[in-house]
Amino acid sequence: xxxxxxxxxxxxxxxxxxxxxxxxxxxxxxxxxxxxxxxxxxxxxxxxxxxxxxxxxxxxxxxxxxxxxxxxxxxxxxxxxxxxxxxxxxxxxxxxxxxxxxxxxxxxxxxxxxxxxxxxxxxxxxxxxxxxxxxxxxxxxxxxxxxxxxxxxxxxxxxxxxxxxxxxxxxxxxxxxxxxxxxxxxxxxxxxxxxxxxxxxxxxxxxxxxxx
Amino acid sequence: xxxxxxxxxxxxxxxxxxxxxxxxxxxxxxxxxxxxxxxxxxxxxxxxxxxxxxxxxxxxxxxxxxxxxxxxxxxxxxxxxxxxxxxxxxxxxxxxxxxxxxxxxxxxxxxxxxxxxxxxxxxxxxxxxxxxxxxxxxxxxxxxxxxxxxxxxxxxxxxxxxxxxxxxxxxxxxxxxxxxxxxxxxxxxxxxxxxxxxxxxxxxxxxxxxxxxxxxxxxxxxxxxxxxxxxxxxxxxxxxxxxxxxxxxxxxxxxx
Numbered sequence: 001x002x003x004x005x006x007x008x009x010x011x012x013x014x015x016x017x018x019x020x021x022x023x024x025x026x027x028x029x030x031x032x033x034x035x036x037x038x039x040x041x042x043x044x045x046x047x048x049x050x051x052x053x054x055x056x057x058x059x060x061x062x063x064x065x066x067x068x069x070x071x072x073x074x075x076x077x078x079x080x081x082x083x084x085x086x087x088x089x090x091x092x093x094x095x096x097x098x099x100x101x102x103x104x105x106x107x108x109x110x111x112x113x114x115x116x117x118x119x120x121x122x123x124x125x126x127x128x129x130x131x132x133x134x135x136x137x138x139x140x141x142x143x144x145x146x147x148x149x150x151x152x153x154x155x156x157x158x159x160x161x162x163x164x165x166x167x168x169x170x171x172x173x174x175x176x177x178x179x180x181x182x183x184x185x186x187x188x189x190x191x192x193x194x195x196x197x198x199x200x201x202x203x204x205x206x207x208x209x210x211x212x
Numbered sequence: 213x214x215x216x217x218x219x220x221x222x223x224x225x226x227x228x229x230x231x232x233x234x235x236x237x238x239x240x241x242x243x244x245x246x247x248x249x250x251x252x253x254x255x256x257x258x259x260x261x262x263x264x265x266x267x268x269x270x271x272x273x274x275x276x277x278x279x280x281x282x283x284x285x286x287x288x289x290x291x292x293x294x295x296x297x298x299x300x301x302x303x304x305x306x307x308x309x310x311x312x313x314x315x316x317x318x319x320x321x322x323x324x325x326x327x328x329x330x331x332x333x334x335x336x337x338x339x340x341x342x343x344x345x346x347x348x349x350x351x352x353x354x355x356x357x358x359x360x361x362x363x364x365x366x367x368x369x370x371x372x373x374x375x376x377x378x379x380x381x382x383x384x385x386x387x388x389x390x391x392x393x394x395x396x397x398x399x400x401x402x403x404x405x406x407x408x409x410x411x412x413x414x415x416x417x418x419x420x421x422x423x424x425x426x427x428x429x430x431x432x433x434x435x436x437x438x439x440x441x442x443x444x445x446x447x448x449x450x451x452x453x454x455x456x457x458x459x460x461x462x463x464x465x466x467x468x
Contacts, residue, residue, distance in 0.1 A: 061367060062454055082454040087369030097364035099378070152368060 018071075019187045020089070020156050025059050025068035027052075031209040032068060037156065042188040044198040047208035053191045054094070056208050057158040060189065061091035072155060090154035094161040094191075096138075096145040103136070103144045104129045111151050118147045122173050138165040146174060156187040163197065175200055215240075258326050266326040270333050277337045278302040281442070285349035287356060288463045293449055294348075301344055301441035306336045309434040317426055335406070335427065336434045339391055343435035347387025348442045352462065354379045355450060362457050372451040380443050387439030391432050398428060 019039045026032040030052040037043050045053045058064045062082050070077040070089075077085050100106055107115045119129055122143045128136060129144075136144070142165045149157060163171045171194075178188060178201060192198060198205070218240050225233035257265055281298035288294045310332050314320065320328040355362060358379060365375040398404050399421075406427055410420040450458050 063363060063367060063456055065452070065454075065456065065458075082456070083366075083369045083371050086367055086455075090369075091367040093360070093364065093367070095360060097360040099358075099361045099365065148368070 019073060019185075020060075020189075021071040022060060023069050023071070025056070025066060025070060026211075027055060027059055027064060027066035029211060030055055030059070030066075031211045033206065033208065035206045037187045037189065039185045039187060040182045042182065042190055042198075042201040042203040044201075044203035044205050045189060045191050045208055046205050051208045051210050053208050054160055057091055057160055057189060057191065061086055061089055061158055063091060087152055088154055089156045089158065090149050090152050091158040092145060092149045092160060092162060094164065096141040098133050098141070101132055102130050103133065103148075106148055107151060114151055115147060118150060118177070119144075121177055122147070122170070139167070139170065142166060143170065143174065146177075150177075150181065154186070156189065157181075158189045160191045161193065162190070164193070171197070254330065257330065261326065263324050266324060266329055269326070269330055273330075273333055273337055274303045274306060275299075277306075277341045280341055281344045281348065284345040285352055287349075287352040287465060289352075289446065289449055290461050290463045293461070297442060297445045297449065298344060298348070301438055301445065302337070302340055305340050305344075305434045305437035305441060306333060308437065309430050310336055313426070313430045332430075336430060339431040340434050340438040342390050343387040344438040344442045346390070347383045347439035348446060350386040351379060351383035351443045351446055352450075354382060355457070356459060356462070359457060359459055366455055366457060370455075372447075372455045372457075375455075375457075376447050376451070380447060383443045384439045387442070388432075388435060391435040395428050395432060398424070404428075 018036045019041075020037040022033060022035050022037070024032040024034055033056060035043060045056055047053050055064060059066045059068075060070055062070075062077060062085055072085070072088055098106065104112065104115065115129065116126065119126065124140060124143050124147075128140055133141065142162065146159075146162055149159075163174050166174065175197065178186075182188060182201075188201065188203075190198070190201065190203060218236070222233045222236055225231070225236060253269075257269055278295065278299040281302055282288070282294040285294075289297070310329065313332060314323045314328060318328055318332075355376065362375045362379075366372070394404075404424050404427075407420045407424040410423065411417055450461055452458055
């Protein structure tokens with residue numbers, strides 16, 4: 001069992017105004033990780049293949065069991081019910097998963113205007129929103145998934161390879177959308193294979209290490 | 213005389229090369245021995261008329277059924293959790309319905325007369341065994357197949373109940389299907405076993421039908437309770453109070 005969290009190790013003094021403070025988050029596989037994410041900033045998670053980059057994002061979203069603590073605007077994750085936490089700190093997996101027939105079915109009626117606007121920004125045709133999901137390409141589903149995450153209006157978005165299935169033009173559109181949202185205060189934690197993407201989003205790097 | 217039919221089956225199997233004559237003989241022999249033994253034991257228990265002995269027999273029956281329920285699904289929970297769930301559900305569902313039937317509808321004197329309690333328990337357990345194992349298997353298989361979808365919903369802030377609901381509903385429905393089929397087919401496609409037995413034993417057909425109706429209600433009730441209980445308890449076992457999907461609590465799958 002990992003050691004229980006000890007409050008005195010928490011570096012919050014420097015970051016009372018910080019958006020997200022990750023403090024000694026660890027699992028049996030990942031060595032303890034700490035970093036601070038400011039409002040409108042981007043953190044890029046680096047590490048060898050299989051080092052546990054995805055696991056780190058899942059740990060922050062509280063989808064996997066682990067030790068350590070995470071603060072959002074000074075509120076500890078352990079103080080909030082997990083569903084409330086995950087609505088503000090949204091994890092988006094690398095593979096898109098859907099449970100209803102069409103993209104639009106996954107949105108409440110009052111979200112349809114936002115959906116159509118964002119679909120337009122990402123040049124996702126309106127007909128694609130009402131087409132059976134099995135008829136969409138991987139790239140279309142990937143863009144639709146980003147819209148699904150953004151509509152939640154999260155404070156922090158944990159993105160696992162969000163542009164892996166996109167061509168250069170669509171990557172540029174997605175990055176532009178993310179930069180716009182970051183200007184509005186959104187914090188990003190990003191896993192990407194493209195070093196240039198990290199640079200374009202102004203990311204600082206953190207390195208995941210496997211426990212030895 | 214009736215055993216001549218089995219002989220005919222065996223001959224057909226030999227002639228056509230069906231390769232079933234061996235298992236046919238073994239199964240027939242098992243059936244004869246098992247039923248004769250049960251007949252002997254039952255005769256003894258019924259003559260005994262002792263509540264502790266009746267209770268002991270019933271507990272053994274429940275234990276055997278619970279073991280079957282836990283052992284059948286293709287995916288199992290780690291450790292003894294499957295057994296804890298099936299033991300709880302099978303005993304609750306069967307004891308509740310049988311006690312209810314004995315004290316309110318059938319009313320033998322005394323209410324725990326083994327002549328009624330033991331056969332009734334046997335029928336109810338058969339039905340509970342079916343519903344519980346089917347629903348448990350359906351639920352664990354479905355959530356494993358749908359793990360990515362369930363986690364995507366949890367990641368968007370869904371509560372575990374919300375994220376699991378479609379699979380809960382589908383699994384309970386699968387578990388109830390046999391007893392629903394049994395009820396709709398009763399009398400038209402099949403003549404239920406109890407009713408057949410009673411008519412053969414000389415009981416008035418309408419009386420036998422009333423008995424069968426009562427039994428069907430008991431069976432439906434017990435099956436419903438069993439399917440519901442199994443699925444709800446296993447849903448709690450594969451999630452935790454931070455609303456995470458915990459497929460690590462499933463036992464590793466055996467190959468082949």
